[in-house]
Amino acid sequence: xxxxxxxxxxxxxxxxxxxxxxxxxxxxxxxxxxxxxxxxxxxxxxxxxxxxxxxxxxxxxxxxxxxxxxxxxxxxxxxxxxxxxxxxxxxxxxxxxxxxxxxxxxxxxxxxxxxxxxxxxxxxxxxxxxxxxxxxxxxxxxxxxxxxxxxxxxxxxxxxxxxxxx
Numbered sequence: 001x002x003x004x005x006x007x008x009x010x011x012x013x014x015x016x017x018x019x020x021x022x023x024x025x026x027x028x029x030x031x032x033x034x035x036x037x038x039x040x041x042x043x044x045x046x047x048x049x050x051x052x053x054x055x056x057x058x059x060x061x062x063x064x065x066x067x068x069x070x071x072x073x074x075x076x077x078x079x080x081x082x083x084x085x086x087x088x089x090x091x092x093x094x095x096x097x098x099x100x101x102x103x104x105x106x107x108x109x110x111x112x113x114x115x116x117x118x119x120x121x122x123x124x125x126x127x128x129x130x131x132x133x134x135x136x137x138x139x140x141x142x143x144x145x146x147x148x149x150x151x152x153x154x155x156x157x158x159x160x161x162x163x164x165x166x
Contacts, residue, residue: 002019002021003017003018003020004017006052016052018047018052021045023039025038026067031090033049033050034049034090035049035052036070036076037064037068038063038065038078039063040081042059042063043059044060044063044064044076044078045057046090056093057093058092060086060095062081062082065081066108066110071113071132074090075087075096076088076089076093077132079122080098084099084101085128085130086098087135097135098135101124102124106148108148108150109121112151117129119153121147121160125142125145125147126140126141126142127158127160143162146162
């Protein structure tokens with residue numbers, strides 16, 4: 001059965017392990033004593049960082065395809081396995097909003113939060129900027145090549161990696 005292990009960061013000593021409901025198919029993300037991960041099949045899971053016990057699971061939009069992004073407002077953002085940019089409640093996993101992109105997201109792409117926006121690139125050759133609170137499209141820019149990395153944003157400039165250069 002899949003397990004979640006906790007180790008002491010200072011000593012490396014084993015702290016605890018707990019059976020989890022599915023194999024973690026994404027990297028783990030944590031905030032406020034909760035660890036979030038997807039199985040890349042159908043679900044997003046929230047488990048206790050204290051002991052690994054299950055808090056909730058959510059099947060909204062097929063769960064995350066990559067590591068989730070945790071907003072300061074208690075919202076979890078992810079690129080879903082069904083081509084949506086999805087925002088769910090950190091409290092219970094319920095849908096807040098979603099936006100359908102044209103094609104799947106690369107497994108290495110997660111949403112980036114910046115000044116009230118959610119920024120994400122897709123295999124549909126577009127970079128999207130969405131309103132973090134509502135999912136409303138702010139802009140969509142065709143870059144002409146599949147975007148395969150999470151966006152880095154600094155001083156208002158977005159940097160992304162592309163599948164191939166021109």
